[in-house]
Amino acid sequence: MTEVSGDQKKQYVLVPGGAGFIGSHCVIELVTAGYTPIAVDNECNSSRECLKRVEQITGCKIISYKIDCLDLESLRDIFKKYPIYAIINCAALKSVGESVQKPILYYKNNIGCLLNLLTCMEEFNVKNFLFSSSATVYGTPKYLPLDEKHPCIGDAITNPYGKSKYICEHILKDTMVAHPEWNIILLRYFNPVGAHKTGLIGENPIGKPNNLMPYIAQVVVGRLPYVNIFGTDYNTPDGTGVRDYIHVVDVAMGHIAAMKQFEINCGLKIYNLGTGKGYSVREMIKALEKASGKTIPYKECSRRSGDLATVYADPTLAAQELGWTAQRNLDEMCEDLWRWQSNNPNGFQ
Ligand code: UFG
Numbered sequence: 001m002t003e004v005s006g007d008q009k010k011q012y013v014l015v016p017g018g019a020g021f022i023g024s025h026c027v028i029e030l031v032t033a034g035y036t037p038i039a040v041d042n043e044c045n046s047s048r049e050c051l052k053r054v055e056q057i058t059g060c061k062i063i064s065y066k067i068d069c070l071d072l073e074s075l076r077d078i079f080k081k082y083p084i085y086a087i088i089n090c091a092a093l094k095s096v097g098e099s100v101q102k103p104i105l106y107y108k109n110n111i112g113c114l115l116n117l118l119t120c121m122e123e124f125n126v127k128n129f130l131f132s133s134s135a136t137v138y139g140t141p142k143y144l145p146l147d148e149k150h151p152c153i154g155d156a157i158t159n160p161y162g163k164s165k166y167i168c169e170h171i172l173k174d175t176m177v178a179h180p181e182w183n184i185i186l187l188r189y190f191n192p193v194g195a196h197k198t199g200l201i202g203e204n205p206i207g208k209p210n211n212l213m214p215y216i217a218q219v220v221v222g223r224l225p226y227v228n229i230f231g232t233d234y235n236t237p238d239g240t241g242v243r244d245y246i247h248v249v250d251v252a253m254g255h256i257a258a259m260k261q262f263e264i265n266c267g268l269k270i271y272n273l274g275t276g277k278g279y280s281v282r283e284m285i286k287a288l289e290k291a292s293g294k295t296i297p298y299k300e301c302s303r304r305s306g307d308l309a310t311v312y313a314d315p316t317l318a319a320q321e322l323g324w325t326a327q328r329n330l331d332e333m334c335e336d337l338w339r340w341q342s343n344n345p346n347g348f349q
Contacts, residue, residue, distance in 0.1 A: 011085030012036045013259075014078065016069050016113060018062075019046035021203045022132060022192060023090035024054050025252035030088075031058040033256045038082060040075075041091070042068035045206055047348035053200040069113035072120075079124040086128035086262055087117055088255055092164070095210050096306070099161035110164035111171070118175055121182075128262040130255060133169055133186045135244070135274070135311060136162035145314035148188070148270045158306035176268040183262045183269075190244035190274035190313050192251045194333040195340030202340030203248075204347035213245070213333075216285060217341040220292050227296060229281050231303035236310055240281035244274040244312035247328035247336070257324035274313025275326040283330075291334035292342070 013030050017023040018039025024046075030037040039051055043066055051064050063082075067074045069091050078084075092110045093099065099106040114131075121129065138146050139156030157163045172184050193213040195202030208224070209215040218224045232239040254273040261269055279287070289296050319325045328336075 012038055012082045014038050014040065014082075014084050014087045015090060016040050016087070016117065017046075017090030017092065017132070018064065019043060019048065019050045020090055021046075022189070022248060022251060023088075024050050024201050025196060025248045026088055026090065026255050027051070027054050027062060028058055028196065029249070029252040029256050031060050031062075033259075035085075035259075037062065038078065038084070039064040040067045040069065040078060042066065045093070047204060049348040050201055050204070053348075057196065057198055057200055069116050070109065072116045075116055075120055076123070079120045079126070084124065084126050086130065086259060087121070087126065088130045088132075089114065089117055090132045092132065094161060096159045096161050097210055099159050099164070103160040106160045106164050107167075110161075111167055114168050114171060118171070122179075127179075127182045128259075129172070129182065130185045130187065130258055131168065131172055133188045134162065134165045135188050135190045135272070135313065137166045137169060137188060138311075140308060141311060144310060145276060145312050146272065147314040148272060148317055173268060180267070181265075183266050185258045185261060185266065186268075186270045187254060187258060188270065188272050188313075189251055190246055190272070190311065192248045193245045194247040194249065194328065194336040196249065197336050197339070199336070199339035199343045202337065202344070204344075212243075212281060212284060213288070213337060216288050216296060217337055219296055220288060220294050220338070221341055221345040223345065225297065227285060227298040228301045229285075229298055230301055230307060232300045233303075234309040236280055238280050238282050241307055242278035242280050242310040242312065244276070244278050245284065245330065245333060246273060246275050246326050247333045249336075250275075250326040250328050253327075254318065254322070254324050257318070257322040261322070269321070271318040271322065272313040272315050273318065273326075274315050276313055276315045278310060278312035279330060287330050287334045288338065291331065291338040
């Protein structure tokens, strides 16, 4: 196994949340692109085993620390130790439902981690920051597809998780005013799904999944009895909710494409990471049936509170400015998800 060294072509990239679903895929693509990732994670919703698998996939030893970004002193130690070139911040709590029950925890964690990272950037003169944001900041769409000019109205966001992302975006915009020499990129993810094509890493929610695709996948492997379809009376072609599902590897590659903007001193930039195409809940169930070769039982239920009928991206800006478009189609998302879930029915355990 090669030890990735700091004098490699590119630089150290700190990845808070690097053992999580998106973060671990970013770590792989960073290595592939010649950067040296440093994964830090408090492992509250991730597993050490994930980074071992990342080492297996990349053939590289990954620098990693079990650190909570709320612990400023421990974070400072990392900045003292490594000359960090950029940060890709994937560290956040992300369960919409849980955030309604535990707003203080969500605000403290998601905003606190960001503030500590920004504090370290000031202290250690780090200028490049990439933030994992979410399409949730748009609130209820006034028009579709959602482009980056669509208004973001905090009051219209129905849960503390989404509001924490909205507040973080504002903190970053204000920070840019005070530090015009910094580069800050907000990446608004739509619905990341799928898994690495090796089937070695993928989404591993603790407890019952909140999101559709990991939920369906657990039904297929028999961990859950059936899928609940939340709402069949939406104003959509088949009555079920429509979302812009995007392969997690495409999301990770979007980060690498965005990192190139740092080299041209981009300042503040905002990009959607989506495919531009929406699929309904029923279409997603069918697609995973096709990938797994199994019939998936489901029940039609009432709407989930706070859900929207249709959400999908206009990904044109990322195509124009980053030269990035999502490459992987729905079949590939489902085949890769199925490979991960069937090889690891109990996740990383
Ligand atoms: N759904 C079901 N059954 C389930 C879970 C979901 O029918 O068991 C439906 C939802 O009603 C929705 C669609 O599947 O129509 C997708 O739901 P997800 O929970 O997978 O995703 P959301 O679009 O609700 O939320 C996702 C992320 C959030 C993010 C948001 C941004 O989970 O973190 O996109 O738009 F804020």
